Amino acid sequence: MAKPGMMKKPLPKSRVTTADVTASEKWLGYLLGPAGALLLNAVLATYLNVYYTDVLKLTSVWGGAFLVVFPIISKVIDAATNVIMGYVIDRTRTSQGKARPWLLLSAPLLTVSGILLFTVPNASQTVQVIWVMVSYNLFYSFAYTIFNMSHALMVPLSTRDTVQRGGLSVFNQIAAIMMSGILVALVFPMVIMPMIGVDKGKWIALMSVLSILALPLTLLEYFFTKERVTLENQKAGESAMIPFRSQLKAIFSDKYMILIYAYFLIFTTGSCIKNVSLVYFCNYVLGTYNDGITQTMISVIGGIPMGIGIFAVWPLAKRFGKRNVTLAGFILYSIGGAICWMFPTSMTMMLAGQFIKNIGGLPCAYVFMALFADVLDHMEWKTSFRSDGLAMSVYNIIAVAMVGICTGIFNGLLASAGYAAPEIVNGVTVAAAQTDAVKGVITFGFVGLEVITGVILAVLLIFLNVEKDIGRKQEEIKARTER
Secondary structure (H helix, E strand, C coil), X not given: CCCCCECCCCCCCCCCCCCXXXXXXXXXXXXXXXXXXXXXXXXXXXXXXXXXXXXXXXXXXXXXXXXHHHHHHHHHHHHHHHHHHHHHHHCCECCCCCCCHHHHHHHHHHHHHHHHCCCCCCCCHXXXXXXXXXXXXXXXXXXXXXXXXXXXXXXXXXXCCHHHHHHHHHHHHHHHHHHHHHHHHHHHHHHHHHHXXXXXXXXXXXXXXXXXXXXXXXXXXXXXCCCHHXXXXXXXXXXXXXXXXXXXXXHHCCHHHHHHHHHHHHHHHHHHHHHHHHHHHHHHHHCCCCCCCHHHHHHHHHHHHHHHHHHHHHHHHHHHCHHHHHHHHHHHHHHHHHHHHHCCCCHHHHHHHHHHHHHHCHHHHHHHHHHHHHHHHHHHHHHCCCCHHHHHHHHHHHHXXXXXXXXXXXXXXHHHHCCCCCEEECCXXXXXXXXXXXXXXXXXXXXXXXXXXXXXXHHHHCCCCHHHHHHHHHHHHHHHHCC
16 A cells, blocks of 8 residues: 555656756756746736736726735635645655645646636627636636646756756746746737737637746746755655644744744735736836837836846856845835836936836846755754755745736726726727826836835845855754664
């Protein structure tokens, strides 16, 4: 009989067999492999709400309440499934690790649910609302939860070597930034969106292709990653199931874990509101509807620092510390955001502010997961057991819940301010003129809120000094496993 948490059927083996991180692992497992799912998610984060408001025209459903209430309720469901998934991962025992096996299951689920999100039938409003609610939760509360939980744990579970782990964190973030910063932020507004407009058939075709692309690439991530930390603990005989209550107590009684959760909550709130308001800001405040250039210009300037950061951030973090570099970055982040907030209709000032802001955001973008991994190691040193799945489930709850909450808040503010959706007139998409109140909501969402969150984060990071003795703690953990 299989032990609790053991998968009975043998799993395909990882192509990674070395004790140290390899080049193929970096390029295929952490850069190319996650790209499909991350691209799909990046497109959805930026454009799914546009599909709901402009293509399906759901802004007025239930007097404007549907697009406020539905995302929030969905994220409550998502939060519950994240806790369940964290519990399951911590109790999964296989020869291939505890998180990686779930990448196999997530691959086909991402494809199917991604397509269902957009194939909303041309039926009654009631049928459309039900389809939207079910498909949204199939993707976010089920398929993407399974993928994101297992994917996010790859860096912390890959190795204890802080240098190698930091390198993997950078590669991992390059994949995310390439998808959101190049394809979604550059190609989509300049090429894709002017082509598809509010044509539902074109939206379905495009998103079906992106959903199908996620399948082989997610499998690539599975085959070119390895959970060295998990396998190390298995060899040391640490296979006992830690009680859920003990894990929960360990997580929420540790100051560093509480600090990093607070950090992530504040950062995610600002970035989610910014992401959902980006398209609206470029369409109605800084530029004109789908003009193909405004969003591209904003994204190009934002992408330049991200490209430079690939080479600059990790050397700086190694020299000055991940926490210190990130803290200094948020000061620049707030200064750049303040410039944008003061001159929201000036392309020149917006580009200057965005450039400064994105330089400041580099450390957060590239080294956060390595910092989170340090906290997980600190907790293992403190408690003598790992709580990766549960810790990551809380992390993901924050990530997914805030997407829904922030989207609902933003939609509610848009509706209350009098947002008017575009119409198709003689086959051409025609945008409505927006009121100053609508423009004010959009401007605060895109450039104002993150000025405030940047200052708060810089102060919060002063207290997150987990790095100061992490090397000693890792040596003590290693000594325990070798006894």
